[in-house]
Amino acid sequence: MDQLLSGLKAAAEVTRLRLVALLARAELTVTEVTQILGQSQPRVSRHLKLMVEAGLVERYQEGTWAFYRLADRGPGAALAAGLKQLIPHDDLTISRDFARLDSVLAERATQAQDYFAAHAAEWDELRQLHxxxxxxxxxxxxxxxxxxxxxxxxxxxxxxxxxxRIVEIFAPYFDRGIGIDLSADMLAVARVNLEKAGIDNVQIRRGDLYALPFADDSFDVVSVHQVLHFLDNMPAALGEAARVLRPGGVMLIADFAPHQLEFLRTEHNHRRLGFTDDEVSEAMKQVGLMPRAPQKMRAPKQNNADSLTVTLWQGIRDDEQLADRTSHNKTDAV
Ligand SMILES: C[S@@+](CC[C@H](N)C(=O)[O-])C[C@H]1O[C@@H](n2cnc3c(N)ncnc32)[C@H](O)[C@@H]1O
Known part of the structure; x- marks a missing residue:
């Protein structure tokens, strides 16, 4: 009762309802929220703090950045999910906030794509940092x-x-491969590399990983190598990848374990400083993947800097698990 009351009190204010609508759509920093709402940073921080305390919003700190998102677990998650459903999308204030959110997200995407475009040819060298x-x-x-x-x-x-690179080394072990990427510059390099290696069972396509241009259940294996740390919505990316995986198929994800190398964010445009095993396993389960034990690859320390650990996470698409989860959620909703 106390939990519900404190959640309802936290939500019963216009700015905080606007925050529910925004944080249901994207993970945002205080600076981004301030930009969208047009309110002062201390004011926005106060609202966010109250919502975190009431369990409606989750905050996670990564180096000097803090991200906020609508809680999808914990005591306030059910109320947060209910409020999300009730937000009137045709409300003038909400639709204006969404328009500003779209431009914040577009700006992020442009920055990332500019970076990738500028570094397309030297990417293989950058990877040697890890x-x-x-x-x-x-x-x-x-x-x-x-x-x-x-x-x-x-x-x-x-x-x-x-x-x-991944389709190139995997090519002898599959019948047909597709490599997809948003950056035309990256793809130009990929085409050259595959041609040089004489690989003819791989197609290169341009597309967005959040909206893959493939039907459901199209692939036996989906690989995602060193991509997730650039994204602002890892669970959505996993959901879309799981959609195109066939039942019984495997998803292979290689990315960094949590680290403190802030320069990768400032100089290399990483959005996330790694992922915990729990975070990835939970995101996998949510989209119907059965996680296998993660494997860790640790780098030796270089130039006194912290070392980086790469983790390989594997998940098998398991529709029974998804069905269980969906029926469980439905029961919860009732
Ligand atoms: C660090 S590179 C990794 C490339 C490759 N997997 C490898 O390990 O060599 C990250 C790649 O993700 C791509 N990327 C980022 N956001 C994307 C999106 N929304 N849709 C498709 N590709 C995206 C970038 O263009 C970039 O080529």
Whole structure:
């Protein structure tokens, strides 16, 4: 009762309802919220603090940035989900906020794409900052071979394929591969690389990983190598990737474990400083993937800087799990 009352009190104010609407659509920093609402930063911070205390909003700190999103777990999650449903999207204030949110998100996307475009040709060198590529590629390849058994796998999709490195090394182990990426510059490099390597069972396509241009259940394997840390909505990306995976198919995700290397954000446009195993497993379960035990690849310390650990997360598409979860959610809603 106390929890419900404090949640209702926290929500019963116009700015805070606007925050429910915004944070249901995207993870945002205080600066971004301030930009959208046109209110002072201390004021916005006060509202957010109150909503976090009431369990309606989750805050997570990454280095010097703090992100806010509508709670999807914990004591306030059910009320947050209910409020999200009730927000009137045709309300003038809300639709203006959404228009400003769209431009904030578009600005983010442009910055990231500018960065990728500027660095397309040298990307392979930038990757050397991290744990050795060979180590990660070997572990990923072992996972792929393990999944395929003695056979080649059928269809593989590499999301955020960049220079096409993953499809290039996986090519002998699948029948047909597609590498998809948003950056035309990256794809130009990928095409050149694949042609040089004489690979003819891979297609390169331009597209957005949040809206993949493929039907449901189209691939046996989906790989996502060093892409998630650039995104502002990892769960949505996983949901879209799981949609195109066939039942029983595997998703292979390689990305950083949590770290403190802030320069990767300021100089290399990383949005997230790594992911915890719990965060990825929970996001997998939400989209009907059964997580397998993660594998860790640690880099040696370099120039006194902290070392970076790459994790390989694997999830098998398991429709029973999704059905269980959906019926559970429906029961909750009733
Ligand atoms: C660090 S690169 C990794 C490339 C490749 N997977 C590899 O490991 O070599 C990240 C890639 O994600 C792509 N990317 C970022 N946002 C994307 C989006 N919304 N849709 C598709 N690709 C995206 C970028 O263009 C970039 O090529």
């Amino acid at each position: 744990v050795s590529d060979e180590t990660v590629e070997r572990v990923m390849l072992d996972a792929l071979k393990d999944f395929g058994g003695d056979e080649r796998v059928g269809d593989l999709l590499d999301i955020g394929t960049g220079t096409g």
